[in-house]
Amino acid sequence: MKQLFQLNTALIAILLLSYSSIFAQITLKVTVRSSDMLAGDQIYVAGDFNNWNPNSDEYRLEENENGFYSLSFYPSLGEHDFKFTKGSWSNVEVDKDGQDLGNRKFTYSGKPKQIELHISNWKDARTTAVDPPKNVTIISEDFDIPQLERSRRIWVYLPPDYDASNKSYPVLYMQDGQNLFDAATSYSEEWEIDESLNKMFQGGDQGVIVVGIDNGGSTRLDEYSPWVNSNYGGGEGASYVNFLVETLKPYIDSNFRTKPDRTNTGIMGSSMGGLISFYAAIERQDIFSKAGVFSPSFWFSDRVYDHVRTTGKNNDMRIVLLGGAKEGAGLVQNIDDMIKTLHKAGFGEPEIKRVILPDGAHSEWFWRREFPESYMWLFNENNLSQD
Incomplete structure (x- = not known):
């Protein structure tokens, strides 16, 4: 007993x-x-x-x-x-x-x-004056997403010479629109996309139209992964990408002077936004030819590797895979594993740019700093074969 x-x-x-x-x-x-x-x-x-x-x-x-x-x-x-x-x-x-x-x-x-x-x-909205970003407009506070039965705010950046010319421009679709142009709407810091692109334009860049799509807040993780993570959600990513391709892109091409072909269409995002941008680029190689994949959340689902293997290479691509050493060995390893997977799927070394920086952190300041160089490599025709 x-x-x-x-x-x-x-x-x-x-x-x-x-x-x-x-x-x-x-x-x-x-x-x-x-x-x-x-x-x-x-x-x-x-x-x-x-x-x-x-x-x-x-x-x-x-x-x-x-x-x-x-x-x-x-x-x-x-x-x-x-x-x-x-x-x-x-x-x-x-x-x-x-x-x-x-x-x-x-x-x-x-x-x-x-x-x-x-x-x-x-920060007090009653006393803090916020200057609206230059050459950036909000085309809708509640743009319809029929694929998900919800709506979203959409931003558009236009090159400095857009109104004074008849030129058409490439288009870059970017996730987490809240953080791209305006510190007042950012939950951390802004990427300063408009400031960076304006400066590059003055230096001779051709110009690009940037479409920023706000994340859904409580639905962000669901929308930014086509696969379900048992702890965090997911599963709506395929429908979200269908929205980009079937609803948003046709609207942008109809209402702005764009170069609508895949050669002039890119997608970019960070963290979970990097995951869905990468998925979209591989899944819809007929639409996107360029992908900026910053600090991607490949950890969210191993099925992202299977997706590359089963889809394979259907068109030439340019993919920037960027991360920071301070984000942890796991993220760097995931990027390296993905590069190996891409190579086995048929993508050549000139199509992939690996950027791992020792001071890089999972933060807007890091992505803001690295945006110009990544953009130039993706959209500059002369950079395809460069490291």
């Missing part, structure tokens, strides 16, 4: 240990100046663990009697990026001087962890 009691006690201890491990929480404990909080203000956390939703009730911090705000939740294992907002990206946290902040980070090991933080200041 004593042995049975000891055995049961040991089992209970193991179960309690397992339970505490499974249900261990991250707790964010935040202090903020009371003068920065007006009546009705709420604080939210937005990060890669909630699709960067700036006003999710599930991630709203509760004010404590002692004057701080706190939230406990269960993220997935690993490193996470996040920021605090007052419910929108126009009211995101900034530094004490009102300047933009980089992403905050924490690493979750599965054990209970409390993180104490301080918010120095807020």
Whole structure:
């Protein structure tokens, strides 16, 4: 009986240990100046663990009697990026001087962890003037996506000489439109696509039309992968690509002076946006001839490799695969594995540009910095055979 009691006690201890491990929480404990909080203000956390939703009730911090705000939740294992907002990206946290902040980070090991933080200041939409991006327009706040029965904001960048000429231009379709042109709509920093392209145009570049498609927030992971990940979702990527090809591209070609052939059509994105851009380029080689694939989330599903093997090479392509050493050995290995897979599928070395930089991080500043060189390699006819 004593042995049975000891055995049961040991089992209970193991179960309690397992339970505490499974249900261990991250707790964010935040202090903020009371003068920065007006009546009705709420604080939210937005990060890669909630699709960067700036006003999710599930991630709203509760004010404590002692004057701080706190939230406990269960993220997935690993490193996470996040920021605090007052419910929108126009009211995101900034530094004490009102300047933009980089992403905050924490690493979750599965054990209970409390993180104490301080918010120095807020970007305030009531006092912060935002200049509209030059030669960028929003063609629709609710462009219909019939393939998914929802709508989305669509941005269009036009080259500086568009209105003064009769020229037609190549087109680059880019994901996460919120982050491309305007810091006020970005959940981190903007890519400064318009500034970069304007500068290159002044240096002699031919010019390009850029179409930015906003992500769907809570539906971002679903739309940006055609395959389902049991932990994170997915599965709507094929329908999303059909939207790009069957609905959005015909509209752009009908309403703007484009060069609609595949030779002059590219696609680009980062992270999950990199995954769906890569999928679109391989799946619809009849439409796209160029793909900028930045820090791609190939980890989301191994079926991305199978897709390359089964689809094979149907047309000549140019593909930039870019990543940073600070994003982890796993991402670099995934890129190298994909390059091997592409070669076995028939794509030659001149069609693939591998860019792995030692200081590169999973961040907009990195993608912003590397955009011009990648764009030039993709769209400059003379660069096809260069490394």
